[in-house]
Amino acid sequence: MIGWLQGERIDSWEQGSRKGLLINCSGVGYEVQLAERHLHRLSDGSHCTLWIHQVQKDDGCSLFGFPERQERDLFRILIAVNGVGPQMGLSLLECCNPEELVNAILEGDLRRLSQAQGVGKRTAERLAVELRERLASWSQRSEAPLSLVDRSDVKALPIQAEALKELEVTLMALGYEDLEIRRALRAVAAEESKPEASDGDAWLRESLRRLSLEAG
Incomplete structure (x- = not known):
């Protein structure tokens, strides 16, 4: 080879x-x-x-x-996902540089991933779900680590820290994945009629509504 x-x-x-x-x-x-x-x-x-x-x-x-070994290794990780062939893997790396691509996967940014030629919503979801943990650990082991996405998107939400913690624990107990929860929370926060920062119950109701819409 x-x-x-x-x-x-x-x-x-x-x-x-x-x-x-x-x-x-x-x-x-x-x-x-x-x-x-x-x-x-x-x-x-x-x-x-x-x-x-x-x-x-x-x-x-x-x-x-x-040109860089790290990018070649990232390409190999991408094409290991079912339904992602070499041309699609190259298209993803054409659409984003390695750091942007890793962050898009870790954030579950389906819109960004779907900008690559041939990548639809289902494939973008599969990339985000299957590669989130692997890319995080791979990036930490690489010789020139990519800057990983932190949880600043969640910390910046207009909800009190204690209410946020309880909300995430509840949603995870219901079986939702971290990236699904984060997407739902960001969507709720973007609404004009978003709940009050201290109203954890209202945030939970709206988050569940968002999650059910995505599942449908």
Whole structure:
């Protein structure tokens, strides 16, 4: 398996929506697909180093290249999710840089994730649910950790801290996931007629209403 290439860019190629480089490595030319935002970094004749993910299929082999190892590793995590193939994984990394993408997944920002070509709401939800814990622990282990999203979005809600704590405990006891709860709380806070900061019962009712709407 090819995991890393170092050589000279001798040409670029384009096939439909796919774009990449032809790289001369010790007299052998490798066609490597890249995100478009990476293509602009390299001009013909320039020396380049790429971390590679190789996909082997019956009809041939495809190489996907990334300037940084961390981004290649993130790509591998993305395509391990059911329904997310290499092209969709590259599309996600085209739409967001690695830090933005990790934060979007940890926050459950489905709108941001769905901006990537081919990513619908169901796939965005699957990414957020399946990768939240894995990406948090992976980011902490990586050589150049990404800045993880904190809980400032929840702390900034117009609700008293004690009421917020009880509300989150209650919703988790009802079986809701953390990212579902956070999305519901943000939606309630955005309403003009949001509950009073001290009215935990009203926040609970409105949050449950929001959660039931999403489930429907």
